[in-house]
Amino acid sequence: MAEPLFRRIALIGIGLIGSSVARIAMERGDIAAEVVANARTEATLDRVRALGIAHRTELDAARAVEGADLVMLCAPVGAYAGLAAAIAPHLAPGAILTDVGSTKQSVIRDVGPHVPPGVHFIPAHPLAGTEHSGPDAGFATLFEGRWTLLTPPAGSDPDAVERVAELWRRCGSNVQRMDAAHHDRVLAIVSHLPHLIAFTICGTADDLEEESRQEVLRFAASGFRDFTRIAASDPVMWRDVFLNNREALLEMLARFTEDAQAMARAVRWGDADYIEDRVERGRKIRRSLIELNQA
Amino acid sequence: MAEPLFRRIALIGIGLIGSSVARIAMERGDIAAEVVANARTEATLDRVRALGIAHRTELDAARAVEGADLVMLCAPVGAYAGLAAAIAPHLAPGAILTDVGSTKQSVIRDVGPHVPPGVHFIPAHPLAGTEHSGPDAGFATLFEGRWTLLTPPAGSDPDAVERVAELWRRCGSNVQRMDAAHHDRVLAIVSHLPHLIAFTICGTADDLEEESRQEVLRFAASGFRDFTRIAASDPVMWRDVFLNNREALLEMLARFTEDAQAMARAVRWGDADYIEDRVERGRKIRRSLIELNQA
Ligand SMILES: NC(=O)c1ccc[n+]([C@@H]2O[C@H](COP(=O)([O-])OP(=O)(O)OC[C@H]3O[C@@H](n4cnc5c(N)ncnc54)[C@H](OP(=O)(O)O)[C@@H]3O)[C@@H](O)[C@H]2O)c1
Ligand SMILES: NC(=O)c1ccc[n+]([C@@H]2O[C@H](COP(=O)([O-])OP(=O)(O)OC[C@H]3O[C@@H](n4cnc5c(N)ncnc54)[C@H](OP(=O)(O)O)[C@@H]3O)[C@@H](O)[C@H]2O)c1
Numbered sequence: 112m113a114e115p116l117f118r119r120i121a122l123i124g125i126g127l128i129g130s131s132v133a134r135i136a137m138e139r140g141d142i143a144a145e146v147v148a149n150a151r152t153e154a155t156l157d158r159v160r161a162l163g164i165a166h167r168t169e170l171d172a173a174r175a176v177e178g179a180d181l182v183m184l185c186a187p188v189g190a191y192a193g194l195a196a197a198i199a200p201h202l203a204p205g206a207i208l209t210d211v212g213s214t215k216q217s218v219i220r221d222v223g224p225h226v227p228p229g230v231h232f233i234p235a236h237p238l239a240g241t242e243h244s245g246p247d248a249g250f251a252t253l254f255e256g257r258w259t260l261l262t263p264p265a266g267s268d269p270d271a272v273e274r275v276a277e278l279w280r281r282c283g284s285n286v287q288r289m290d291a292a293h294h295d296r297v298l299a300i301v302s303h304l305p306h307l308i309a310f311t312i313c314g315t316a317d318d319l320e321e322e323s324r325q326e327v328l329r330f331a332a333s334g335f336r337d338f339t340r341i342a343a344s345d346p347v348m349w350r351d352v353f354l355n356n357r358e359a360l361l362e363m364l365a366r367f368t369e370d371a372q373a374m375a376r377a378v379r380w381g382d383a384d385y386i387e388d389r390v391e392r393g394r395k396i397r398r399s400l401i402e403l404n405q406a
Numbered sequence: 407m408a409e410p411l412f413r414r415i416a417l418i419g420i421g422l423i424g425s426s427v428a429r430i431a432m433e434r435g436d437i438a439a440e441v442v443a444n445a446r447t448e449a450t451l452d453r454v455r456a457l458g459i460a461h462r463t464e465l466d467a468a469r470a471v472e473g474a475d476l477v478m479l480c481a482p483v484g485a486y487a488g489l490a491a492a493i494a495p496h497l498a499p500g501a502i503l504t505d506v507g508s509t510k511q512s513v514i515r516d517v518g519p520h521v522p523p524g525v526h527f528i529p530a531h532p533l534a535g536t537e538h539s540g541p542d543a544g545f546a547t548l549f550e551g552r553w554t555l556l557t558p559p560a561g562s563d564p565d566a567v568e569r570v571a572e573l574w575r576r577c578g579s580n581v582q583r584m585d586a587a588h589h590d591r592v593l594a595i596v597s598h599l600p601h602l603i604a605f606t607i608c609g610t611a612d613d614l615e616e617e618s619r620q621e622v623l624r625f626a627a628s629g630f631r632d633f634t635r636i637a638a639s640d641p642v643m644w645r646d647v648f649l650n651n652r653e654a655l656l657e658m659l660a661r662f663t664e665d666a667q668a669m670a671r672a673v674r675w676g677d678a679d680y681i682e683d684r685v686e687r688g689r690k691i692r693r694s695l696i697e698l699n700q701a
Pocket of ligand 1: 149237246
């Protein structure tokens with residue numbers, strides 16, 4: 112077995128993502144010699160102990176990070192500023208501080224100022240997840256064949272970047288470096304906007320008069336169902352994502368809304384060519400996905 | 407084997423839906439003693455003959471319906487008015503004229519006036535489909551466990567309604583009667599609006615600068631992919647659906663847009679409670695679907 116990458120890794124937040132990393136680290140042994148798990152509530156740590164997915168649990172984040180050479184924030188991004196302030200004085204010199212948050216500019220904004228000199232801050236985002244949350248929802252194959260994007264600030268220590276990249280490769284993930292602002296734009300269109308739309312259309316359907324609502328459920332297979340699949344996710348996590356990728360999300364939503372309005376106008380005025388053309392372009396994107404084996 | 411329901415059934419249009427009905431009728435034998443297939447092009451009829459899914463093919467719709475006791479329109483709904491005018495003089499007395507179109511008020515508007523006295527007009531819509539089209543795309547299990555909605559105008563002959571219902575039950579479908587206007591509203595939200603949104607967001611992504619577009623494809627698994635699954639469907643069929651369910655579709659799109667704008671406003675002004683509440687409602691609908699085994 113390869114030498115463990117880290118002596119001690121502290122997972123701050125141990126839900127779907129954190130507990131998946133914990134499972135992999137416990138199973139493989141070559142990621143960290145010791146896995147420490149922290150959560151907000153004792154109930155979550157009880158589950159972690161019952162599942163046996165960490166060597167040690169700590170309810171206090173500051174104590175959890177002590178002596179860790181890798182600290183990974185795995186809580187909703189809205190909690191990062193508070194967590195960073197709490198743990199900063201306790202981070203070991205030379206430690207790497209990383210995260211898994213779905214937004215990256217906000218993380219740099221909220222965590223960056225707290226990072227003490229000598230600690231390496233390497234933000235990351237594994238593009239993998241399910242609509243479930245909590246430590247029971249994690250599993251060791253979650254990241255297999257998926258992408259993890261690293262958004263290290265300019266001037267980051269190359270060795271620290273490489274160690275975080277290697278951790279994700281050992282989790283089964285492909286790794287790509289990206290500028291944080293670019294990350295937030297790309298994620299706004301591939302993930303955040305689709306989720307916003309999915310939540311919204313579910314709400315629109317839920318507002319229908321009772322009879323129609325029942326029929327929406329009964330006849331959901333006609334298309335609606337595919338939209339709701341991603342709408343079952345955790346409200347706090349998504350609230351935080353939306354609020355912390357505000358600019359890019361609002362821009363993509365504005366573009367989408369313009370396009371939807373143009374489609375509405377074409378429907379209203381019977382512009383058959385326009386509609387056919389737009390539908391054709393939708394298919395083109397879909398076909399590209401199939402060719403890339405992403406469908 | 408039960409007595410065939412019909413002596414001769416004429417399928418006007420033989421793509422995904424028509425060829426699925428044809429396959430079932432040919433396999434079961436208790437739906438029609440003779441299956442006649444009509445399409446717009448000889449190429450499609452060549453395929454039908456090669457596949458052996460009809461007893462007879464006819465390029466001329468008028469000739470196809472002659473002597474048939476069931477005529478089923480299976481072309482895009484925009485072609486219905488022209489087809490109805492062409493076949494009306496050739497419909498056998500006492501025949502049933504039905505269809506499979508995704509919109510129902512427009513069908514009654516476009517076909518109704520052409521129906522000769524003594525012919526029973528029983529519009530129907532099987533809620534089943536895939537994103538593929540043409541006679542090769544059909545299959546005999548397409549309608550199994552799915553719903554078919556019948557929207558017979560007031561005063562329709564109960565016996566004719568029952569025979570169409572029985573045809574769909576023999577195709578494996580559950581059958582429900584519904585008012586045509588109500589059908590169009592329900593379908594607008596469960597099917598037509600989701601498709602319009604899916605086509606639109608694919609177009610929005612396709613309009614991004616080249617670099618981001620590549621990354622949309624690469625990282626599609628983060629949510630976008632679920633949206634594109636239904637965006638691969640036939641442009642002409644969907645163009646016709648949108649144009650023929652204009653009022654209900656525009657109303658549902660307007661409701662959705664209002665809701666999306668309210669979400670945008672909450673994101674812009676940081677209204678965390680509003681966002682959480684809307685996300686929570688989205689999950690509720692999703693959970694209802696899971697409970698109903700529709701997910
Ligand atoms: N789910 C996805 O699909 C996905 C994908 C990629 C990245 N991410 C990112 O991964 C992170 C975690 O997501 P997840 O799905 O793993 O969430 P999760 O399953 O809901 O788990 C969140 C964890 O964070 C803890 N936590 C919550 N609020 C906290 C606070 N204010 N202070 C300290 N700890 C807190 C929770 O502790 P308690 O259980 O004690 O409350 C829990 O252990 C988020 O930043 C998210 O954006 C998620
Ligand atoms: N696809 C779905 O998911 C779905 C679900 C439920 C209901 N429907 C409804 O079912 C109907 C057929 O859809 P589909 O998916 O089976 O379509 P499809 O696979 O594209 O087949 C359409 C058939 O109609 C013929 N046709 C097209 N334009 C015509 C015209 N102007 N005049 C006469 N025939 C014409 C075509 O002939 P050629 O091949 O010779 O052009 C072809 O045989 C539509 O009304 C649609 O709304 C579809």
